[in-house]
Amino acid sequence: MRYLTMKKIVIVGGGAGGLELATQLGNKLGKKNRAEVILVDKNPSHLWKPLLHEIATGVLDDQMDEVNYLAHGKRNHFKFKQGALLDIDRENKKIKVAGVKNPAGEEIFPATELSYDVLVMAIGSTSNDFGTPGVKDHCILLDDQVQAKRLRQIMLDTFFKFSASPETTKSDKINIAIVGGGATGIELTSELFTMAEKLKSYGFDKISPKTLNVTLIEAADRIIPVLSEKLSQSIKEQLEEFGAKVLTKTMITKADHDGFYPKEGDVIKADIMIWAAGVKAPDFLKDIAGLETSRSNQLVVKSTLQTTRDDDIFVIGDCASSPKPAGGFTPPTAQAAHQMASICAKNVMAHLNELPLSNFKYKDKGTIISLAHTAQGSVTTVGSSSMIVRGTPAHMIYRMLYRMHQAALYGNIKTGRLMMAGRVYRSVRPTLRLN
Ligand SMILES: Cc1cc2nc3c(=O)[nH]c(=O)nc-3n(C[C@H](O)[C@H](O)[C@H](O)COP(=O)(O)OP(=O)(O)OC[C@H]3O[C@@H](n4cnc5c(N)ncnc54)[C@H](O)[C@@H]3O)c2cc1C
Known part of the structure; x- marks a missing residue:
């Protein structure tokens, strides 16, 4: 050169x-x-x-x-x-x-x-609220680290208040509604159940995955339409097994402090409202x-x-x-x-250098969705090549994209060291960030 x-x-x-x-x-x-x-x-x-x-x-x-x-x-x-x-x-x-x-x-x-x-x-x-009234004022987005940390704090506060209130009964639920049945909405839905289970293990007896009433809302006729119909159905069933409600063909027209208003049907009530739709x-x-x-x-x-x-x-x-x-x-x-x-x-x-430039050609290496749920000790990962992988290999595939990013930043040797440091760190830190 x-x-x-x-x-x-x-x-x-x-x-x-x-x-x-x-x-x-x-x-x-x-x-x-x-x-x-x-x-x-x-x-x-x-x-x-x-x-x-x-x-x-x-x-x-x-x-x-x-x-x-x-x-x-x-x-x-x-x-x-x-x-x-x-x-x-x-x-x-x-x-x-x-x-x-x-x-x-x-x-x-x-x-x-x-x-x-x-x-x-x-x-x-x-994310894109497509001008839907009330979204800006009432919903939490997940577009950057500031919003992610804010959402964590709101959820922890809600869980702690629910747990500490003497008025909470066994039949009470924490209502969470998420708009957007893409990768973000799906992965967030599944992680919420992991979060509830971990909180229970910390002694918050009133909290468990059963306490959560999580509704995932999608306007299209199925979630994650980039995947095949079979895989999309399989993910839906897995989320329902965790305890989530999955509503498809549900177009939200308004949001206010009570919840989301679909084009047809009753308001979907929610204590926590998350907008994870559109780009x-x-x-x-x-x-x-x-x-x-x-x-x-x-x-x-x-x-x-x-x-x-x-x-x-x-x-x-x-x-x-x-x-x-x-x-x-x-x-x-x-x-x-x-x-x-x-x-x-x-x-x-x-x-x-005034030399000829190369053409960019996108190579699709598949879509990876992680459905984590500690109750089953499993992570299910799905690729767009109609492949479903479960357990440790699935988790490794899911993490691979992140490891590639780290390797681009630090090189392979330092990425290996970071992976080892991460293991040590995870072995001594709480399994859930509590602040
Ligand atoms: C919850 C979630 C899960 C996802 N999961 C996956 C997945 O599993 N696989 C996958 O392939 N993709 C996934 N994506 C999508 C993926 O994160 C994005 O496609 C990717 O990060 C885009 O990279 P980028 O460099 O274009 O932008 P980003 O990574 O978003 O970086 C943009 C940067 O620009 C900075 N910035 C923004 N505005 C300004 C400004 N005005 N001035 C200066 N700086 C600014 C921001 O601070 C940020 O650092 C996910 C996205 C979300 C939100």
């Missing part, structure tokens, strides 16, 4: 795709002073998003899995700037980054501008810098992952609308973000 004059590569968003990309470019270019690599994220640390439902139910302790951007950047030769992206000035090749305040409202970092030669957008997605890129992308966007606010990219209207701007992960050669679009998954990060690293270097 030719030596580059010192160019500035700015990556916005240090998630499943962006952090892997910053790590690769930092080690390939930043280390040898061939380019300055800067990662921008609104948060100070990264937590891999597919872990959020486990963080929310306290089954996983986030402290072990959080990656501090500053420390990781120092080790991997990229710089980190905390702040939320506000706008892109394509003419002057600059981005505007918001200031950062502490919880007391004092400004810690002022708003700033950063110039770039190449910009990579990797700011992910959020869209953040709203502010819609009209950003005259770039082409899709109906769900994603930035439209060419097969090289460059935006259709600006070759100096690349997009990866959930915020990219990347058409597949055979039709359809690359799905918003961690698997896709991981694959895009690798091609994007090569293409950014090729672009700076």
Whole structure:
């Protein structure tokens, strides 16, 4: 590879795709002073998003899995700037980054501008309430670590109050309703029963999986439609075995403090309401810098992952609308973000060297759903290749995608060490995070 004059590569968003990309470019270019690599994220640390439902139910302790951007950047030769992206000035090749305040409202970092030669957008997605009235005010979302930790606290408070109240009787239930029968809704539903069982083992006698009245609500005619009908039915039956109610063909038209209102039928009452449906890129992308966007606010990219209207701007992960050669679009998954990060690293270097760029081709390695339930001591994992795997092998397959992410950040040897450290940590920490 030719030596580059010192160019500035700015990556916005240090998630499943962006952090892997910053790590690769930092080690390939930043280390040898061939380019300055800067990662921008609104948060100070990264937590891999597919872990959020486990963080929310306290089954996983986030402290072990959080990656501090500053420390990781120092080790991997990229710089980190905390702040939320506000706008892109394509003419002057600059981005505007918001200031950062502490919880007391004092400004810690002022708003700033950063110039770039190449910009990579990797700011992910959020759930989509499709404008349903009441969702913003009454529902908890599971889009980032702050929301996951908030959900955990709300659930623990509800469980503790229920348990401590002298008025609670054996027939009383905690009503939880989740909208969205995709992977997030399904995995969260199953983990709730694990959470209740673990709380019981800590001496909260009034709490058990039977205390929970969990309703999973889906507008389509079956849950997880990306899988075959047979697998979708098998997951539904498994959730019902845990004790959940699964409602399909149920379109929610409104939410208020009592619960969810379906288009037909009575209100679905809920003490805790979670919205885990739909995917869209953040709203502010819609009209950003005259770039082409899709109906769900994603930035439209060419097969090289460059935006259709600006070759100096690349997009990866959930915020990219990347058409597949055979039709359809690359799905918003961690698997896709991981694959895009690798091609994007090569293409950014090729672009700076004025060499030909590679085309991104998404390889679907299957959908993995984890249905954890400690009562049965089992984890059931389902792949889109009509395969059902149970027990320890299933758990290993489920964790593999995360291990690939860790390997991209730390390399294989350190990932092995982290796995061992995790085992030791889990052997001494409580099996449920209780604060
Ligand atoms: C609960 C849950 C479970 C999931 N399970 C799976 C699974 O099992 N398998 C799978 O393949 N996928 C799964 N997904 C989807 C997967 O997490 C995403 O597809 C993946 O994380 C997308 O990666 P990304 O890099 O595009 O964005 P993200 O990983 O979401 O990262 C985006 C980053 O951008 C930052 N950011 C956002 N806005 C701004 C801004 N304005 N300025 C600066 N920074 C910003 C965020 O802080 C974040 O660090 C799951 C998602 C959820 C919510």
